[in-house]
Amino acid sequence: MEKTLVILKPDAVKRAMVGEIIKRFESVGLKIVASKMLVVNDDLATKHYPKDRKEFITGMGKKTLENYKEMGVNPHDEMGTDDPHKIGLAIREWLVKYITSGPVLAIVLEGPHAVELVRKIVGHTLPLKAAPGTIRGDLAFDSSYLANTVKRAIKNLVHASGSVEEAKFEIALWFKPEDICSYKRVDEDEMIK
Numbered sequence: 001m002e003k004t005l006v007i008l009k010p011d012a013v014k015r016a017m018v019g020e021i022i023k024r025f026e027s028v029g030l031k032i033v034a035s036k037m038l039v040v041n042d043d044l045a046t047k048h049y050p051k052d053r054k055e056f057i058t059g060m061g062k063k064t065l066e067n068y069k070e071m072g073v074n075p076h077d078e079m080g081t082d083d084p085h086k087i088g089l090a091i092r093e094w095l096v097k098y099i100t101s102g103p104v105l106a107i108v109l110e111g112p113h114a115v116e117l118v119r120k121i122v123g124h125t126l127p128l129k130a131a132p133g134t135i136r137g138d139l140a141f142d143s144s145y146l147a148n149t150v151k152r153a154i155k156n157l158v159h160a161s162g163s164v165e166e167a168k169f170e171i172a173l174w175f176k177p178e179d180i181c182s183y184k185r186v187d188e189d190e191m192i193k
Helices: 010-014 018-027 042-048 054-071 075-079 084-099 114-122 135-139 144-149 164-174 188-192
Strands: 002-008 031-038 104-111 158-160
Touching (some): 002 018, 002 114, 010 104, 054 075, 075 144, 104 164, 114 158
Antiparallel strands (some): 002 158, 031 104
């Protein structure tokens, strides 16, 4: 059994997609063990998206460069650089600005292989590349090019922890241990045993 953090971002809340998104997680047997709605402050946002997470920052820059290459866009024209770390730092600033721009719903989901399962259900980080049937593939269409052109974060509805280690770190940022509930779903025996 694993726990993972999912944040329904301001675009999900503002577009009234909360119920649809939660339904997809619960339908596969994942259970909500903690949740809260809040407007994220700068302190929490900068801890969630820290500047010193080099792999994360550079990874965002690389995804952007791949997306630009596929679309035939020159990164120097749009971003002033082709350095993935510099691009990632700019995107990180936009992420902090975006996650603090309106209410979010943070939830902790629990279940077998929860981290991997949630990532599969959510789909590719870039909605343009997300497969049909995933949350992002069905409910969003944004791309690096569209977002970066107007200097904003990609509107991809959901944040989902990328690994078990990341989930542990993020859950501790967003929730106190006493906020996490323990209970048994009525279908749990049928699905797990």
